[in-house]
Amino acid sequence: MARELTPEQRGVRRDAVAELGQALRDLVDAAVRTEVPPDRLAEATRAARDLTGLLSEDLREVHEIASVDDPATGERWYSPVYGPGSPVAPPMVVQDRPEERRCVGRVTVGKQHEGPPGLVHGGVVATLLDHVLARSARAAGHGGLTASLTVSYRRPVHLGVPLVVTGELVSVEGRRATATARVVAEDAPEITLAEGEATLVALRADRASEVFARTGRDVGAWTSRG
Numbered sequence: 602m603a604r605e606l607t608p609e610q611r612g613v614r615r616d617a618v619a620e621l622g623q624a625l626r627d628l629v630d631a632a633v634r635t636e637v638p639p640d641r642l643a644e645a646t647r648a649a650r651d652l653t654g655l656l657s658e659d660l661r662e663v664h665e666i667a668s669v670d671d672p673a674t675g676e677r678w679y680s681p682v683y684g685p686g687s688p689v690a691p692p693m694v695v696q697d698r699p700e701e702r703r704c705v706g707r708v709t710v711g712k713q714h715e716g717p718p719g720l721v722h723g724g725v726v727a728t729l730l731d732h733v734l735a736r737s738a739r740a741a742g743h744g745g746l747t748a749s750l751t752v753s754y755r756r757p758v759h760l761g762v763p764l765v766v767t768g769e770l771v772s773v774e775g776r777r778a779t780a781t782a783r784v785v786a787e788d789a790p791e792i793t794l795a796e797g798e799a800t801l802v803a804l805r806a807d808r809a810s811e812v813f814a815r816t817g818r819d820v821g822a823w824t825s826r827g
């Protein structure tokens with residue numbers, strides 16, 4: 602079942618996955634902004650169905666991990682947050698700074714993630730915060746699942762504005778880590794637009810085997826590691 606690639610094959614495939622991902626994100630953007638007449642929409646629908654047929658010639662089943670992924674480190678090429686291959690990821694580009702127990706994401710959110718007119722959907726803001734919260738802990742060696750997440754929306758977050766989303770690991774007690782995060786606009790970093798706090802809990806090894814059994818792979822990244 603597992604599709605093993607050599608490092609070189611994986612590099613080639615990752616490049617192709619990222620290119621398709623960008624093309625599909627451009628398509629999604631056009632799809633949610635188009636005002637072409639219905640006959641042109643019908644033509645686009647046929648082209649989209651043809652494309653689905655092409656990609657469906659070889660599909661993973663729903664729990665199978667992508668051949669481009671690395672389940673040990675948790676790199677997910679189709680992550681809905683940062684995945685270069687995901688048509689729905691903004692995608693956020695994240696830099697880990699484990700020596701500061703922080704990570705910093707940069708992202709500009711588009712029309713497909715709109716909530717109130719012109720503003721980023723609140724659930725998407727929470728998603729961005731959730732990612733840097735979990736990732737600041739992960740980067741410092743304390744991977745875990747989000748057990749609780751609180752979000753405060755301080756100011757409207759506008760579409761099309763470069764954002765900086767920073768996560769910081771605050772404390773670790775046993776399998777439990779606490780992290781905080783904030784969203785600011787790149788050109789007004791002193792104003793907090795949204796902030797979040799999370800408890801991340803590392804799975805016990807026996808529990809992780811159960812939770813990820815259907816992937817058929819050894820998944821280490823959400824587990825307590827010694």
Ligand SMILES: CCCCC/C=C\C/C=C\C/C=C\C/C=C\CCCC(=O)SCCNC(=O)CCNC(=O)[C@H](O)C(C)(C)COP(=O)(O)OP(=O)(O)OC[C@H]1O[C@@H](n2cnc3c(N)ncnc32)[C@H](O)[C@@H]1OP(=O)(O)O
Pocket residue numbers: 674675676677678683684685731732735736739745746747748749774775776777800802803804805
């Ligand atoms: C691709 C190119 C670019 C390259 C990228 C490169 C790298 C990227 C790599 C990685 C990205 C990194 C990170 C981002 C990853 C993911 C982010 C998304 C995160 C998620 O999207 S994740 C999904 C949603 N999430 C769940 O699906 C959890 C469901 N849930 C459960 O699975 C259980 O509920 C669990 C496991 C949470 C606990 O279960 P359990 O049995 O282990 O817990 P137990 O009772 O033993 O508690 C143990 C201690 O946790 C405390 N505790 C428990 N629950 C708590 C709560 N709610 N609040 C506060 N504290 C709590 C207790 O109080 C006790 O604390 P204490 O030990 O101090 O007493």
